Amino acid sequence: MRWTLILLTLALSGCGYGAAQVRLVEQARKGLGLIEQAQAGRTAMNEQLTAMQRQRLDEAFDADVREQPALSAQWVIEHRQAYAAGLAALTHQAESNRSAEAANQANLKAVDAALARLQTLIETQENWLQQIETQWGGPNHAN
Numbered sequence: 001m002r003w004t005l006i007l008l009t010l011a012l013s014g015c016g017y018g019a020a021q022v023r024l025v026e027q028a029r030k031g032l033g034l035i036e037q038a039q040a041g042r043t044a045m046n047e048q049l050t051a052m053q054r055q056r057l058d059e060a061f062d063a064d065v066r067e068q069p070a071l072s073a074q075w076v077i078e079h080r081q082a083y084a085a086g087l088a089a090l091t092h093q094a095e096s097n098r099s100a101e102a103a104n105q106a107n108l109k110a111v112d113a114a115l116a117r118l119q120t121l122i123e124t125q126e127n128w129l130q131q132i133e134t135q136w137g138g139p140n141h142a143n
Contacts (some may be wrong), residue, residue, distance in 0.1 A: 018126035025119040032112050036105070043101050051093045057086045 061083045068075060 018122055020091075020120045021125075022119055025115050025122065029112055029119075030116050032115070033106055036108055039101065039104055039108070043097075046094075046097045046101075050090060050097075053090055057065070057083070057090065 021100065064079060065071070
């Protein structure tokens, strides 16, 4: 009898609560979608920035070469090494950005999957409580 009262109380009190929880989870998942869109924008912006930095590095190297009246072998070797170091730094930065963005994307997907599981659990609980209410009688159940 005691368990019956507890289950009946849970069934009666959970009617609107579970639906509110599901709506909250749905809003959280929509928020994740907005974050993913913003991240996609940042990714595109980072790619453009990397391309602009590469172009500026190329232009700087070309300007240095044009300003040099006579290109000695030593000058070319030193400037090629500096240019290569600049390219390596740009490449490393771009790879780091991509790695961080991939990690962020994986984290967002994991959070979305957890929210989807939570939503399923809440919906299952709601269905279970409705079945109990139907079986044991609710406020409209005639005894």
